[in-house]
Amino acid sequence: MAEKINKDFTDQGHGQDEPTRKRMTPEEEPEMRGAIFDMMKKQSGKEPEVQVIEIGDSVVCDWCGKDYTDPPESLKGGGLLFGSKACCPECAPRVKRSAKACSEESYIKGYCPDGMTFKNWVLELRGGKNQIKVYTF
């Protein structure tokens, strides 16, 4: 699976150099510690291998997969954050309705501010961490 993701990004021109792949120490990856992580680590008996994929300023909707990296999509405003997933302006109304119907409105963590593009909002939310990490146990 890691190879597939990497290949897709490379094919789209989002990949830069060959992704780095190494074993991380707990000190290097403190934000990844948690129950599932610990269970997987216990099963494998070792630290996971981490593949880091640099995605630069690529912005893709976590719901529909539409690419908002380049114009005209990159100029559109709107969208919301559901948990840690960025939901594009087109998907936002549907996701908002669905969240309300399922009493999951508390998962909506924020809305793209007026006057800001979805792309710039997502880049701001990432805070410069423009990476996808693939953990292999």
Ligand SMILES: [Zn+2]
């Ligand atoms: Zn979408």
